[in-house]
Amino acid sequence: AQSVSQHNHHVILSEAASLELGCNYSYGGTVNLFWYVQYPGQHLQLLLKYFSGDPLVKGIKGFEAEFIKSKFSFNLRKPSVQWSDTAEYFCAVKNSWGKLQFGAGTQVVVTP
Amino acid sequence: ETGVTQTPRHLVMGMTNKKSLKCEQHLGHNAMYWYKQSAKKPLELMFVYNFKEQTENNSVPSRFSPECPNSSHLFLHLHTLQPEDSALYLCASSQANTPGTEEGTQYFGPGTRLLVL
Numbered sequence A: 001a002q003s004v005s006q007h008n009h010h011v012i013l014s015e016a017a018s019l020e021l022g023c024n025y026s027y028g029g030t031v032n033l034f035w036y037v038q039y040p041g042q043h044l045q046l047l048l049k050y051f052s053g054d055p056l057v058k059g060i061k062g063f064e065a066e067f068i069k070s071k072f073s074f075n076l077r078k079p080s081v082q083w084s085d086t087a088e089y090f091c092a093v094k095n096s097w098g099k100l101q102f103g104a105g106t107q108v109v110v111t112p
Numbered sequence B: 001e002t003g004v005t006q007t008p009r010h011l012v013m014g015m016t017n018k019k020s021l022k023c024e025q026h027l028g029h030n031a032m033y034w035y036k037q038s039a040k041k042p043l044e045l046m047f048v049y050n051f052k053e054q055t056e057n058n059s060v061p062s063r064f065s066p067e068c069p070n071s072s073h074l075f076l077h078l079h080t081l082q083p084e085d086s087a088l089y090l091c092a093s094s095q096a097n098t099p100g101t102e103e104g105t106q107y108f109g110p111g112t113r114l115l116v117l
Helices: none
Strands: A003-006 A010-014 A019-021 A023-026 A032-038 A044-050 A056-058 A064-068 A073-078 A087-094 A100-102 A106-111 B004-007 B010-013 B018-025 B031-037 B044-050 B053-057 B064-070 B073-079 B087-094 B112-116
Touching: A003 A087, A003 A100, A010 A019, A019 A106, A023 A032, A023 A087, A032 A064, A032 A073, A044 A056, A044 A064, A044 A073, A073 A087, B004 B087, B010 B018, B018 B031, B018 B087, B031 B073, B044 B064, B044 B073, B053 B064
Parallel strands: A010 A106, B010 B112
Antiparallel strands: A003 A023, A019 A073, A023 A073, A032 A044, A032 A087, A056 A064, A064 A073, A087 A100, A087 A106, B004 B018, B018 B073, B031 B044, B031 B087, B044 B053, B064 B073, B087 B112
8 A cells, every 4th residue: 555654753953954854655656746834823735746857846935855766755855944934744645546645744843 | 825715714513413514616626625634643535526526435434425516616514423533624626636747736725623522
């Protein structure tokens, strides 16, 4: 069965620190990959997505993610976080049948 | 604002009540979804509708009953729920669920926070 794993449930870091959130999936076929973000009290928003082409994708608010097919990974990165990046981050994988599956989420807290 | 609205935003109900959640999308999409978001668990897909037809029911108990009268509206009718059904219920929409295309990107509403007493 397809699964999506996010390595960390909670991450606490200071402003200006670099952030990397891990995401691995188990599915051997063609996938589409997403990162969604949920700010406190707000709805789930699309941060970035990968469908094809350059495996390094850039999203909103300075985030980027790299698809490494051989490692079944799609890690999210931001070089320098801000307090406003405090949120929960969800990795999601859509398989070739169109089913979207989410990871459990990573709660990120950025301290001033 | 993603173009997907949900009402009510908060709902408290007893186990014998009947209530309905409403979702409306203004994006011209033709696929709609219900998800359940519980604390510390991945989002759980409940139902999928493509062009008003239900195409997926993810083993959801019958006390949850979806309805999709048209491509812009989706309802979730609730009846005799249990306390463990308390969660955030999210609606999403996308273009038709065509695998491998960007048309299938899902956009989410703000959710309905449900508490079952």
